[in-house]
Amino acid sequence: MNQKLEDFLATRKDATPEDLESIRGLYNVLKSEFTQVDLEPYAKRADFDELKVALTKLEDAMPERQAPKSIFGDEKLEAGLRSMFNAIKEGDRKGVELEKVSTRAAAVMTLADAIANAPDFVKTTVDKTVHSTPEPRLAIVNRLNRGVSRTAVTRYTMLANSEGNAAVTEEGALKPLYSTVYDSAEATVKKVAVRIKVSEEFESFTEFYRDLIMRAQRQLAIVTENEVVNGAGGVGHLTGITSVAPAFNVPALAGTVASPDLVDVILAAMTQIQSLGFTPRVAFVNFLDYAALKFLKEATTNRPMSAENLARLEGITIVPVDANSIAKGKVLVMDDMYWQLFVNELIVREGYGVSKVGTEYLSDLDVNVRTIIFELFVKSYCPAPELASMVYDDIATIKTAIAKP
Numbered sequence: 245m246n247q248k249l250e251d252f253l254a255t256r257k258d259a260t261p262e263d264l265e266s267i268r269g270l271y272n273v274l275k276s277e278f279t280q281v282d283l284e285p286y287a288k289r290a291d292f293d294e295l296k297v298a299l300t301k302l303e304d305a306m307p308e309r310q311a312p313k314s315i316f317g318d319e320k321l322e323a324g325l326r327s328m329f330n331a332i333k334e335g336d337r338k339g340v341e342l343e344k345v346s347t348r349a350a351a352v353m354t355l356a357d358a359i360a361n362a363p364d365f366v367k368t369t370v371d372k373t374v375h376s377t378p379e380p381r382l383a384i385v386n387r388l389n390r391g392v393s394r395t396a397v398t399r400y401t402m403l404a405n406s407e408g409n410a411a412v413t414e415e416g417a418l419k420p421l422y423s424t425v426y427d428s429a430e431a432t433v434k435k436v437a438v439r440i441k442v443s444e445e446f447e448s449f450t451e452f453y454r455d456l457i458m459r460a461q462r463q464l465a466i467v468t469e470n471e472v473v474n475g476a477g478g479v480g481h482l483t484g485i486t487s488v489a490p491a492f493n494v495p496a497l498a499g500t501v502a503s504p505d506l507v508d509v510i511l512a513a514m515t516q517i518q519s520l521g522f523t524p525r526v527a528f529v530n531f532l533d534y535a536a537l538k539f540l541k542e543a544t545t546n547r548p549m550s551a552e553n554l555a556r557l558e559g560i561t562i563v564p565v566d567a568n569s570i571a572k573g574k575v576l577v578m579d580d581m582y583w584q585l586f587v588n589e590l591i592v593r594e595g596y597g598v599s600k601v602g603t604e605y606l607s608d609l610d611v612n613v614r615t616i617i618f619e620l621f622v623k624s625y626c627p628a629p630e631l632a633s634m635v636y637d638d639i640a641t642i643k644t645a646i647a648k649p
Contacts, residue, residue, distance in 0.1 A: 440457075530571060
């Protein structure tokens with residue numbers, strides 16, 4: 245007998261006489277027709293024995309009077325069973341519809357079939373990397389003489405003038421007098437800052453939150469590089485290297501080079517710096533101009549320039565940089581020991597501000613939003629007497645200045 249029916253009879257103590265009559269009728273149909281009708285696969289001999297035992301238990305436990313009720317708690321189920329057994333009795337097994345089963349012939353499995361109704365986590369692999377275009381490289385700031393300052397102003401002293409010279413003197417003669425005049429200047433700290441506002445829900449997406457934090461901090465570095473190199477000075481800006489670096493000016497080299505190339509341009513700028521007592525150590529050029537340098541060919545072999553030929557640059561380091569720092573067609577040659585850069589530790593502040601929600605202004609605390617501020621305090625300068633340690637100019641201008649007529 246079906247296990248569901250057995251369980252039901254074991255638990256239902258409220259069976260009525262009508263319930264008993266129903267199950268007895270089913271039992272009698274099976275009993276009377278079992279030897280005449282092939283009941284497989286609908287029933288087996290053991291089912292009759294179990295049904296008989298269940299019937300006896302039910303009759304013993306039945307109260308005297310109760311309201312009629314389907315033994316299965318489902319009149320449609322009972323009607324279906326009666327119909328099934330009646331069909332078996334009449335020998336019409338084709339009329340018995342126990343369950344409609346959808347079947348199909350075996351087919352070749354394809355990936356499309358396999359994932360057609362699969363959940364997303366089965367069909368999809370998540371790449372947790374946040375992809376983006378590359379950000380500018382920070383080549384120049386990392387080369388400078390760098391320190392840490394925690395004051396708002398740095399005052400520095402410069403030699404303004406000197407008078408007199410030392411000389412060889414005879415015994416008893418008056419020694420020459422030498423004197424100096426000093427001047428001072430100051431560099432004021434500038435703040436480079438950025439802020440983000442995030443909801444608690446956004447913070448729960450770790451990959452996005454970490455990426456936002458990283459990119460916000462990276463913005464500070466990018467702006468610092470650009471200001472240190474190209475800042476216009478004045479309110480809201482640093483004084484950048486390119487705004488104060490001298491242009492090329494060596495009249496002695498005019499008309500001395502036939503068909504000058506970028507190597508000649510860098511050599512000419514180095515000569516100016518060396519003639520004023522400094523040691524040029526690095527040349528910054530745009531990536532596109534650096535490529536032109538690498539493509540230079542030997543005059544006799546038409547091959548890329550050899551290490552020996554490039555060595556005529558006398559050990560200076562040529563650094564290719566992004567347009568964020570040095571524009572195409574420009575060159576910066578310098579003794580990087582003389583430019584002073586002070587950057588304090590990164591400061592991170594967190595708090596709650598105000599957000600506009602619809603037409604109202606609400607505290608961020610009320611809407612589960614907080615503000616994170618990132619700050620750098622930067623001072624950048626070069627004392628005036630040491631500005632001669634660098635040259636910044638157009639590549640084409642220097643070529644014209646040194647080219648033979």
